Amino acid sequence: MEACCDLQVDVNGEETFLVDKKIISLYSGRLRKLFGKSAGAVDNLKVIFHDFPGGSESFELVSRFCYSSRQMEITPYNISLLHAAAHFMEMTSSVSGTDTNLMELTQKLLDEIRYWMWPELLVALKQCQELLPESNVSTVIEKCLDSLIRRLVLASETSPSPSISSSNSSACRLSCDTKSTESLRNGLFSRSTWWFEDLLFVSPSLLEMMIRSMISHKLDHVIISKFLFYYQKSKLPVASSSLEKGKIIEAVIDALCMLERSSVSCKSLFGILRVALGLNMSRGSRNKLESMIGSQMDQATLDNLLVPSPYGTNYLYDVNLVLRFIKAFLCFRVSKQLKKVGGLLDLYIAEVAPDPCLKLSKFIALVSALPDSARDSYDEIYRAMDMYLEVHSGLSEEEKMRLCSALNYDKLSPESHKHLSQNTKFPSKTAIQALRTKQCKLKSLLQASKDPKLPNGESPCALSKGKVKDEEGDQIVIYAGELDPMADNERLRAHLQGMQWRVMELEKVCWKMQTQMTKILKAKTPSHSSARSLPKLCS
The missing domain is CATH 3.30.710.10 (Potassium Channel Kv1.1; Chain A)
Incomplete structure (x- = not known):
């Protein structure tokens, strides 16, 4: 023509x-x-x-x-x-x-996409990505992604080889000259991850669509999460700007949120967090990341939580971030995880307590962040409070009382009770409260020894003798086990006499405690020595 x-x-x-x-x-x-x-x-x-x-x-x-x-x-x-x-x-x-035109001819070829080879699918998808967002190529993208991911699922279920043939898809085959094949032969990728390198070209804007397709085709969520972390680690170093890095991180976080929580590694989430802290991320993506981390707080370590404070603040660690983690954890928590997180938080509180710039309100918020059932003992909290008061000696009596109101005296050990009653850094009322708690425990023990029926329904005749020490180092006799009153009446009578004698000893101990409390009220004066280092108890 x-x-x-x-x-x-x-x-x-x-x-x-x-x-x-x-x-x-x-x-x-x-x-x-x-x-x-x-x-x-x-x-x-x-x-x-x-x-x-x-x-x-x-x-x-x-x-x-x-x-x-x-x-x-x-x-x-x-x-x-x-x-x-x-x-x-x-x-x-x-x-x-x-009867044909260009649109019909391209559609006809798309209908035969199951016969395409692996590199052909990749090239078509790359071209579609370059045409976005103006062009109408959504049909090509959907068909390419569908075919790609069907082959990934099939590969993970059948053979580790990237060349696949299926009776359902006739000539469903992959190329033998792709990077994925070389990686497989070199042992760099396992059977389930050989395709990671091939799909790194996917842009953040296309990533979400691809992950949704993977989920709909029931690809293993653990494999998907591994790919997302690999994608993030591979793409960030070659990103040209902070804006581009931020888009990559946000796309990865949004994709991870679509997966089952158990399939996402807590350690890897903290890795993303440390990268994200230096980028201008959206508040929504940051909230999603913190929520995912909070749901797995029982898997975190102290080092994970020691995140430096944001630029422009003068305290050492980002306490607000940890408080947000705890808040998210409480939304997802299982009771068996609560005490594990409680122990982790106690370690964190002890780490931040010596910070002279840490505000009292933030310290109290950390101590009170978890319910009381998260701790069997408040000894670690008491030691952290002791360190905090050592560094913040200028607190008023009222502020000290606010701090001590977060302390559960009933869950302090005898050693902590004794130390607290003599600790001049704490307010007088706190020391008195510790002594009263100690006295109440002794009275309960005294009452139990007088009562012929013990809490478990046993009678004194069913007890054998053992010894423990109280806070003052004195021995107190307790009874456990079973005796045969018919076999040894004399021995039983001796046990009952011993119990009566110990009751008298307990009454003397209570009298000594009351005298000590009176002395504290009258003559206790706080020490303001600043030359002393942190107390040995808290070191």
């Missing part, structure tokens, strides 16, 4: 093509509409496209298709460009009485 070049087409400012107006407009509904509006014949026509999908390369392919009377071969390597260009040029009409 002899063609005359009577039309100039400027494609996105990249290149100007000289084409036959009649031939091009014969296939393009968009140009037919444009030329139909012009009055009469016009010489030296010029059309300028500013947003032609795929640019000059794509327009050249469309021109070849028009000039070759639809004989140009459409392959997986050019289908994305042709499909997008056909949409843009409105090449949806049949020509010369045929």
Whole structure:
């Protein structure tokens, strides 16, 4: 066909093509509409496209298709460009009485996507990604992703080899010359992760769509999470700007949120957190990350929690971040995890207590963050409070009382009770409270020894003797086990006499405690020595 070049087409400012107006407009509904509006014949026509999908390369392919009377071969390597260009040029009409047009031809090839090879799928998907977001290639993307992920699922269920044949998908096969195959042969990737390297080209904007497709095809969530962490570690070092890094992190976090919580590694989440702290991330993505970490607080370590405070603050560690973790944990917590997290938080509190810039309100918030049932003992909290008061010696009596109100005296050991009653850094009322708690415990023991029926329903006749020490170091006799009163009446009588004698001893101990409390009220004066280092108890 002899063609005359009577039309100039400027494609996105990249290149100007000289084409036959009649031939091009014969296939393009968009140009037919444009030329139909012009009055009469016009010489030296010029059309300028500013947003032609795929640019000059794509327009050249469309021109070849028009000039070759639809004989140009459409392959997986050019289908994305042709499909997008056909949409843009409105090449949806049949020509010369045929039933086919460019849109139908590309759709026909897409219908045979199960016969495509692995590298062909990757190239088509890459081209679609480059055409986003302006072009209408969603159909190609969906079909490529669907085919890719079906093969990944099939590969994980059958053979470790990336060359697959399935009776359901006929010629479902993968290339033997891809990077994934080389990685597999070199032992760099396991059977389930050989494809990680091949899919690193996926952009953050396409990542979510791909992960949703993986989930819908029931790919193992653990494998998906491993890919996301691998994706993050591989993409960040080559990102050109902080903005690009932020988009990568946000895309990974959004994708991880779609997975089962148990499939996501807590250690890896903290790795993302440390990277994210230096980036301008959205508040929504940061909240999602903190929520995921909080749900796995029982797997965290002290080192994980020791995150430096944000820029511009003067305290050492980011206490607010840990408080948000605890809040998230309490939304997901299981009772068996509570005490483990309680022990971890006690270690953290002891670590931040010597910080001279840590505000009293933040310290109290840490101590009170978990319910009382999270701790069997408050000894570690008492030691942390002792360190805090050592460093913050300028607190008022009222502030000290606020601090001590978070202390559960009933869960202090005898040693801590004794230390607290003599600790001049604590307010007098606190020491008195400790002594009263101690006295109440002794009275309870005294009452139990007088009662012929013990709490478990046993009688004194069913007890044998043992010894423990009270806070003052004195021995107190307790009884456990069973005796046979018929076999040894004399021994039983001796035990009862011993119990009566110990009751008298306990009454003397209570009297001594009351005397000590009176002395504290009258003569206790706090020490303000500042030359002393942290107390040995807290070191």
